Amino acid sequence: MIINALLPSLLTLTLAGSYFNEAMDLLLSRLPNLEALHLGNNQLDGKQAEGLAASFLRHKVAKLENLTLGSNDIGDAGLACIVKALPPCLKQLYLHGIDCTDSGVAALREGLDRWPTLWGLGLNGNPITDSGARTLARAIRGRMSLRDIGITLSEMTDAGVARLATALATCPNLRYVYLYTSGFKAAQKVTDEAKQKLRENLPIYATAAFDHRLSRYLKRP
Amino acid sequence: MQLHRVPFSDKKSFSNVIALCPNLRRLSLHDCDWHWDDDAAAEAIASLKQLQELRLQCADAVSAERNPFAATVKRLKELPAMKKLTIFSRLDPASVEAFVAYLNEHMGCRRLTKIKISTGLLASAGGQEVLHAVAKHPTLQKLTIVRPDGMGEPLRKPQCVLLGQAIFNNHSLRALHLRRCGLWTDSLSALVPPSTCHNLARLKLDGNSLGYLSGEMPPGSVPNPPFSTLQRGDN
Numbered sequence: 001m002i003i004n005a006l007l008p009s010l011l012t013l014t015l016a017g018s019y020f021n022e023a024m025d026l027l028l029s030r031l032p033n034l035e036a037l038h039l040g041n042n043q044l045d046g047k048q049a050e051g052l053a054a055s056f057l058r059h060k061v062a063k064l065e066n067l068t069l070g071s072n073d074i075g076d077a078g079l080a081c082i083v084k085a086l087p088p089c090l091k092q093l094y095l096h097g098i099d100c101t102d103s104g105v106a107a108l109r110e111g112l113d114r115w116p117t118l119w120g121l122g123l124n125g126n127p128i129t130d131s132g133a134r135t136l137a138r139a140i141r142g143r144m145s146l147r148d149i150g151i152t153l154s155e156m157t158d159a160g161v162a163r164l165a166t167a168l169a170t171c172p173n174l175r176y177v178y179l180y181t182s183g184f185k186a187a188q189k190v191t192d193e194a195k196q197k198l199r200e201n202l203p204i205y206a207t208a209a210f211d212h213r214l215s216r217y218l219k220r221p
Numbered sequence: 222m223q224l225h226r227v228p229f230s231d232k233k234s235f236s237n238v239i240a241l242c243p244n245l246r247r248l249s250l251h252d253c254d255w256h257w258d259d260d261a262a263a264e265a266i267a268s269l270k271q272l273q274e275l276r277l278q279c280a281d282a283v284s285a286e287r288n289p290f291a292a293t294v295k296r297l298k299e300l301p302a303m304k305k306l307t308i309f310s311r312l313d314p315a316s317v318e319a320f321v322a323y324l325n326e327h328m329g330c331r332r333l334t335k336i337k338i339s340t341g342l343l344a345s346a347g348g349q350e351v352l353h354a355v356a357k358h359p360t361l362q363k364l365t366i367v368r369p370d371g372m373g374e375p376l377r378k379p380q381c382v383l384l385g386q387a388i389f390n391n392h393s394l395r396a397l398h399l400r401r402c403g404l405w406t407d408s409l410s411a412l413v414p415p416s417t418c419h420n421l422a423r424l425k426l427d428g429n430s431l432g433y434l435s436g437e438m439p440p441g442s443v444p445n446p447p448f449s450t451l452q453r454g455d456n
Binding site for chain 1: 398407409410417418420422431
């Protein structure tokens with residue numbers, strides 16, 4: 001009833017998203033030496049991601065090395081804004097389950113060119129197809145810094161895995177590859193044969209985890 | 222040594238086991254059956270002069286009725302090598318006071334660099350004093366606050382204001398982790414330190430609800446409360 005009475009005279013309606021952006025903007029303005037920011041699983045949407053990216057640009061975040069945004073509803077548009085705003089010193093970027101599709105990977109590829117020291121990239125649980133896997137494979141080919149990558153792309157098939165396997169074979173410092181084929185948002189279209197080929201192609205010190213329940217036992221870098 | 226959900230056979234069994242390991246560096250006590258003698262257990266833990274990491278964890282529902290760590294918390298100052306202390310438990314007012322006194326006695330915990338506490342502890346009577354002590358601790362580098370599993374006590378805005386002041390005033394503090402604390406957009410705004418803070422390098426805010434405003438908005442503020450009100454955390 002109160003809402004009904006208010007609506008005719010309403011001139012401005014600001015929803016919570018903008019408050020998040022105001023709060024985060026002010027917080028970032030007070031933390032010039034921030035190196036790691038974890039905002040996973042916070043129900044952030046694309047607009048809030050765009051606002052976050054604007055804050056990154058406004059306050060430089062020149063020392064930010066680790067950004068975790070997994071389990072938010074950021075989407076491709078939000079991701080594209082975030083990618084443009086991140087500094088060259090970025091080392092870890094975790095984007096698990098953010099509803100990123102092939103076009104998000106295309107935006108990410110531009111970022112990867114600007115982050116020469118990136119060693120951790122997490123894309124698990126995103127609805128990316130073989131086309132996106134191909135784009136990602138081109139982006140990571142021969143990358144010296146890459147050490148840890150999550151490629152549980154839920155719409156990918158064996159063809160995408162084969163592309164990625166070829167690219168990962170050229171990353172000499174690779175240690176861990178995460179490709180879960182069972183469980184929530186897993187790459188369920190990938191067959192055991194493709195997993196076997198991926199494992200055979202990995203650089204000598206690299207390990208692949210195909211079961212999310214066992215990945216915790218992998219030794220961290 | 223990790224004792225996770227361990228049933229103690231009798232009241233002395235824990236003390237007897239600890240007596241066999243005088244050089245223990247890490248001890249984790251996690252939701253055991255607490256069928257022990259509190260004073261004897263505290264005596265045993267206090268004898269571990271090389272202990273660097275101690276975790277005391279007890280479900281809030283259990284610790285609300287009986288605090289198994291009351292005697293242990295009072296003897297923390299006897300552990301000179303302590304670097305990392307985790308207390309995931311509610312504490313009675315006397316134990317909170319003892320914990321605050323431990324943190325304020327800087328020489329007694331001069332090696333302490335990491336503290337992990339639960340929102341349940343902060344919700345205990347006198348819990349806010351813990352944040353005041355954290356703000357003044359000279360060696361503390363990392364503060365982690367976690368809400369216990371399930372729907373425990375969230376981190377309130379007045380506590381966030383104190384945390385904002387802590388990260389501003391305590392120049393040794395480099396990492397603040399507020400994971401699964403039930404933070405909303407308005408508690409985030411209360412967390413903003415009063416001015417530029419050059420020391421903080423790592424901020425983890427995973428598993429909260431930062432995308433939303435809480436239901437604690439004042440009636441007069443709908444639909445557009447001034448942001449300064451949110452920031453003060455007094456709405």
